[in-house]
Amino acid sequence: xxxKMRILASLVAIAIVAVALGVWIIRGPGPLDFxxxxxxxxxxxxxxxxTGVPAKLEKAGIVERGEYLAKAADCMxxxxxxxxxxxxxxxxxxxxxxxxxxxxxxPDKETGIGNYxxxxxxxxxxxxxxxxxxxxxxxxxxxxxxxxxxxxxxxxKAYLFSLPAVRAKAPENTLSFxxxxxxxxxxxxxxxxxxxxxxxxxxxSPEWNRGAYLAEALAHCGECHTPRNLGxxxxxxxxxxxxxxxxxxxxxxxxxxxxxxxxWRDEDLISYLSLGHAPGHGSASGPMGEAVDRSFxxxxxxxxxxxxxxxxxxxxxLSPDLPATTAPVAPASHKDGVTADARxxxxxxxxxxxxxxWSGESPVxxxxxxxxxxxxxxxxxxxxxxxxLSGTKRHTPxxxxxxxxxxxxxxxxxxxxxxxxxxxxxxxxxxxxxxKDVAELREQTAE
Amino acid sequence: xxxxxxxxxxxxxxxxDAPPEMPLLWVLRDILGxxxxxxxxxxxxxxxxxxxxxxxxxxxxxxxxxAVANHAITTIEHVGNTPSGAxxxxxxxxxxxxxxxxxxxxxxxxxxxxxxxxxxxDDSDIDAAMAGNICRCGTYVRIREAIKQAATGRQS
Numbered sequence: 128x129x130x131k132m133r134i135l136a137s138l139v140a141i142a143i144v145a146v147a148l149g150v151w152i153i154r155g156p157g158p159l160d161f162x163x164x165x166x167x168x169x170x171x172x173x174x175x176x177x178t179g180v181p182a183k184l185e186k187a188g189i190v191e192r193g194e195y196l197a198k199a200a201d202c203m204x205x206x207x208x209x210x211x212x213x214x215x216x217x218x219x220x221x222x223x224x225x226x227x228x229x230x231x232x233x234p235d236k237e238t239g240i241g242n243y244x245x246x247x248x249x250x251x252x253x254x255x256x257x258x259x260x261x262x263x264x265x266x267x268x269x270x271x272x273x274x275x276x277x278x279x280x281x282x283x284k285a286y287l288f289s290l291p292a293v294r295a296k297a298p299e300n301t302l303s304f305x306x307x308x309x310x311x312x313x314x315x316x317x318x319x320x321x322x323x324x325x326x327x328x329x330x331x332s333p334e335w336n337r338g339a340y341l342a343e344a345l346a347h348c349g350e351c352h353t354p355r356n357l358g359x360x361x362x363x364x365x366x367x368x369x370x371x372x373x374x375x376x377x378x379x380x381x382x383x384x385x386x387x388x389x390x391w392r393d394e395d396l397i398s399y400l401s402l403g404h405a406p407g408h409g410s411a412s413g414p415m416g417e418a419v420d421r422s423f424x425x426x427x428x429x430x431x432x433x434x435x436x437x438x439x440x441x442x443x444x445l446s447p448d449l450p451a452t453t454a455p456v457a458p459a460s461h462k463d464g465v466t467a468d469a470r471x472x473x474x475x476x477x478x479x480x481x482x483x484x485w486s487g488e489s490p491v492x493x494x495x496x497x498x499x500x501x502x503x504x505x506x507x508x509x510x511x512x513x514x515x516l517s518g519t520k521r522h523t524p525x526x527x528x529x530x531x532x533x534x535x536x537x538x539x540x541x542x543x544x545x546x547x548x549x550x551x552x553x554x555x556x557x558x559x560x561x562x563k564d565v566a567e568l569r570e571q572t573a574e
Numbered sequence: 575x576x577x578x579x580x581x582x583x584x585x586x587x588x589x590x591d592a593p594p595e596m597p598l599l600w601v602l603r604d605i606l607g608x609x610x611x612x613x614x615x616x617x618x619x620x621x622x623x624x625x626x627x628x629x630x631x632x633x634x635x636x637x638x639x640x641a642v643a644n645h646a647i648t649t650i651e652h653v654g655n656t657p658s659g660a661x662x663x664x665x666x667x668x669x670x671x672x673x674x675x676x677x678x679x680x681x682x683x684x685x686x687x688x689x690x691x692x693x694x695x696d697d698s699d700i701d702a703a704m705a706g707n708i709c710r711c712g713t714y715v716r717i718r719e720a721i722k723q724a725a726t727g728r729q730s
Contacts, residue, residue: 460692461702476705481633482618485702490630491618491637526595526638531617 150318153356156363157321158271158343161442164330169276175333177340178276178325181427193286196279199345199430200272201422202287204414205229209574215239215293220266220373220573225302227266235292248284249277253324255316262312264300265319270360274325274344319360331440338437341430346422351377351414368444374571375413376509378501383443385451396435401426403521406493409500412519413510414573420522450555453504457552461485464552471548474541478533479549487553494521494528497553508546508558512568515542539565579639583608584652594640599623601639602649610650610679614708621707624680624687625649631687631703650679658689658724665724673711681707685721694725 169178179185180192197203206229208217216231234241240248243258250256255269263269272280305311316322325344327336342348349361351372356362367387369379381387388396395405403411403419411419423431458464461476482491487503489495497503502510518532533542539562546565551557576591583606590605602608602625611634614622618633625634626648653659662685665671672678681704688695688703695703700718709717 462698473701473705476702478619478706480702481621481624481631481706482636490627490632492641524594526593526640528636528638529617531619 153358154318154360155356158274158349158353158361158363158366159328159339160363161366162328162331162339162440164328166326167329169325169327172327172329172336174327174329175336177327177333177336178279178344180282181430183427189282189285190289191286193282193284193289195425196275196345197283197286198422198425199341200275200283201346201418202232202283204417204421205266206232211295212291212293214287214290215295216297217295218573219298221571222302222306224306225300227264227300227302228297229266230297231293231295232287233290233293233295234288235294238294238296239292240287241292243284245281245284249280252280252283253277254322255312255320262309262316264309264312265315265360268347268350270320271343271347271350272345273320273322274340276324279344315358315360319358332436334433334436335440337430338433338435341426341434342437346418346434348380352380365444367438367441369446369449371509373414373573374509374568375415375513376502376505376507377415378505379444379446379449380438381441381444382439383445386446386449387443388438389443393432393435396438397428397431400424400431400434401428402523404494404523407496407499409496409502410494410519410521412502412514413517416519416521424522448506449501450504450506452555453499453501454553454555456498457485457487459484459486465548465557467551467557468544468548470541471544471546471551474537474545475548475552478537479545482530492528494523495530497549503550503554504556505554506550506556506558508550508560509568511549511558512542512546512560512565513572515545516565516569517572534569538562539569579643581639581642581647582645583647584649584655585646592639595638597635598625598637598639598642598647599634602634608649608651612676612679614677614680619706619708620677620680621684622677622680624683624707626653626683626687629687629690631684648683650683653683653686656686656690659686661724661727662686662689662720665720669716669720669723671713671716671720673709673713677707677709677711678713681709681713681717685717685724688721689725695721 180195184192184195203213205218206214206216211217214233216229218229220227231239233239236242247258252269253273255263257263325340352367353361354365354368354370367381370377379387382389384390395408399405400423403416482489482495483497484490487498516534518530520529542565543560543562546560547558577594579592580587580589588606592601602611611625612622614620616635618636623633623635624631627642627645654663662682684704684707692699700721
């Protein structure tokens with residue numbers, strides 16, 4: 128080898144090492160690496176069964192088991208456009224570089240997945256590879272579903288194939304270059320899809336393992352609640368630290384006592400997941416409201432408890448932009464407390480005060496109490512503005528309670544003003560939203 | 575699913591069957607036949623359905639009946655028997671506040687709750703308490719005047 132060749136070879140070697148190191152650093156740890164226990168193959172795991180369905184469904188047919196798992200994986204919310212047939216796709220995810228539409232996963236042969244073999248379905252759900260060989264965009268959380276067992280994925284398939292076929296072709300994606308180059312997802316997937324099935328941790332309890340499987344492989348909590356890295360994949364160094372997804376803020380669900388769930392009682396977490404409300408912590412709205420309605424509220428109580436056990440074990444992560452504590456109850460009189468933003472106050476008096484009260488403690492229902500919620504304590508007011516725009520509805524055993532959508536009734540300017548007033552009066556620090564910010568939030572909501 | 579429910583309305587105990595999620599307004603109007611409380615928008619945005627729950631003005635159209643068991647409910651049929659309600663109704667008549675009247679039971683209930691909590695309201699107090707009660711006839715000027723008269727007992 129000549130001197131020049133040797134230099135060239137060294138440079139190439141250095142470049143390869145640098146790229147590999149870069150990839151390794153960006154990719155970071157996997158979603159379950161924090162636990163650090165002893166992993167055993169699922170087949171060798173004896174302490175309980177972390178995968179599959181709860182005991183009461185163990186003897187049920189594959190379609191019924193698949194239905195439970197499809198709910199636990201929350202397939203329907205993304206694969207249904209509001210007002211259209213369930214699972215027929217067409218919901219648009221608005222990204223900064225275009226809109227991505229969910230697909231029809233009913234068994235229609237032409238527009239759905241009717242021609243998918245078992246292997247095709249496994250390829251799509253676990254590997255992000257479509258029937259025709261094209262790559263899926265990671266809006267489909269296959270990097271989470273990849274942890275599902277083949278048996279569970281195929282049960283979901285059996286359930287989907289038991290549904291009526293709906294002929295519905297999703298609109299073409301409108302992504303701009305270079306994001307419209309699907310083939311590039313091969314590289315993304317190679318780096319960011321762990322492409323591995325769930326491995327139990329023998330040092331942890333059966334409940335923890337079940338919770339880990341439900342939260343990571345099925346419920347894919349991290350897809351909204353974990354911040355993303357440079358490659359737009361989950362950054363598990365800040366696992367469950369909170370992030371903005373589809374224009375809504377998914378708050379910190381790590382075990383941090385101030386900003387996460389560390390100070391929530393078990394019954395609060397169980398209530399929030401199964402009813403969408405916990406006293407003093409507010410009500411689930413937007414994407415989490417959908418997750419509660421379509422998924423968590425339909426899970427077996429022991430599965431909800433398992434998720435709670437698992438969530439408690441996730442190490443604390445800080446959310447630097449949130450206050451250390453939520454604000455106390457505001458004064459009962461409109462004259463006391465924060466009085467700034469006359470316009471916001473006017474809107475609040477006309478449209479909000481009758482249900483939320485001037486103190487933030489609702490005279491109508493604890494579900495409408497603003498005090499103590501992260502939404503009003505977020506100085507960015509993201510979710511306050513979103514809930515004002517699109518409203519919210521909660522179902523409980525005692526009935527439904529809803530807040531109307533004000534998006535068509537008030538201007539962006541008025542919505543910004545009322546969000547700023549609400550965060551200043553009921554939260555720790557008032558937001559500074561402008562009409563432009565509200566217009567942008569409107570743009571980001573999936574529809 | 576219907577459930578036997580017991581409420582305290584205008585000091586009387588009323589028992590009836592209703593689904594727990596049924597809004598109080600439906601119970602009042604359709605089950606108990608108390609039609610003084612009006613349906614306006616159904617989404618707590620107009621104030622026509624205002625009643626008192628433990629003395630506070632609440633929109634009955636969004637209030638599930640299951641949420642008000644063990645609370646004292648007062649409606650327009652009875653508010654004249656409360657001190658602030660009596661003053662408000664007298665001022666309303668003295669000043670001929672009402673035009674078409676549809677929103678007025680809600681206006682009176684909101685005004686009575688305001689005076690019970692704030693006996694001498696200024697304009698900003700009236701704004702804060704009454705802004706959510708809409709009057710399509712535009713009687714707002716007379717409403718404000720009547721609240722002040724009810725508070726002070728003299729014509730302004």
